[in-house]
Amino acid sequence: DSGVTQTPKHLITATGQRVTLRCSPRSGDLSVYWYQQSLDQGLQFLIQYYNGEERAKGNILERFSAQQFPDLHSELNLSSLELGDSALYFCASSVVGGHNSPLHFGNGTRLTVT
Amino acid sequence: TQLLEQSPQFLSIQEGENLTVYCNSSSVFSSLQWYRQEPGEGPVLLVTVVTGGEVKKLKRLTFQFGDARKDSSLHITAAQPGDTGLYLCAATTWQGGGSNYKLTFGKGTLLTVNP
Numbered sequence: 001d002s003g004v005t006q007t008p009k010h011l012i013t014a015t016g017q018r019v020t021l022r023c024s025p026r027s028g029d030l031s032v033y034w035y036q037q038s039l040d041q042g043l044q045f046l047i048q049y050y051n052g053e054e055r056a057k058g059n060i061l062e063r064f065s066a067q068q069f070p071d072l073h074s075e076l077n078l079s080s081l082e083l084g085d086s087a088l089y090f091c092a093s094s095v096v097g098g099h100n101s102p103l104h105f106g107n108g109t110r111l112t113v114t
Numbered sequence: 115t116q117l118l119e120q121s122p123q124f125l126s127i128q129e130g131e132n133l134t135v136y137c138n139s140s141s142v143f144s145s146l147q148w149y150r151q152e153p154g155e156g157p158v159l160l161v162t163v164v165t166g167g168e169v170k171k172l173k174r175l176t177f178q179f180g181d182a183r184k185d186s187s188l189h190i191t192a193a194q195p196g197d198t199g200l201y202l203c204a205a206t207t208w209q210g211g212g213s214n215y216k217l218t219f220g221k222g223t224l225l226t227v228n229p
Contacts, residue, residue: 106156108156
């Protein structure tokens with residue numbers, strides 16, 4: 001058990017809809033990362049937050065947004081969903097955002113857009 | 115172009131065999147991490163290598179970081195069915211600013227060890 005909690009585990013929704021994925025980081029970790037994993041693209045970095053502020057941005061679409069709250073949990077909002085957004089979405093956390101900090105991953109949310 | 119190229123993409127072997135998987139790039143990295151991901155779970159960190167030429171051992175797993183810090187390999191001795199999973203390498207790249215680093219993953223090697 002990594003200590004990172006993601007909810008929901010599975011999500012099925014229709015195109016055009018909006019969903020919110022939630023992540024509770026490991027106790028003591030200040031940094032939260034969101035990744036998208038698909039068969040063809042692998043694990044793609046979306047965005048990182050550190051202590052409530054955006055730290056780094058990756059291949060995140062404009063239809064997607066995220067935030068980290070004062071209690072350090074994070075939410076990833078996906079809107080105007082398309083079939084191609086179907087994927088596994090992982091949250092990870094680390095103590096700090098340094099380059100040697102190991103990431104602790106949750107078990108992911110599997111999103112299916114129909 | 116993928117920053118990190120992992121090979122082979124798929125590997126199926128029998129229990130007891132040895133194997134090596136590779137992670138290559140044309141870029142120099144500050145550090146490189148190896149993760150293993152099992153079905154239905156998130157990746158789990160196995161090791162971090164930082165120094166060029168560094169070799170780290172974790173039971174039957176041996177990790178090596180290339181001298182030029184552009185490549186790495188993972189060697190498994192006497193593979194067991196419990197070693198089955200997706201092996202991912204991830205490298206740190208600097209994004210600019212004070213400590214703004216990003217961890218980029220390869221697509222992984224899917225290893226199946228048959229009993």
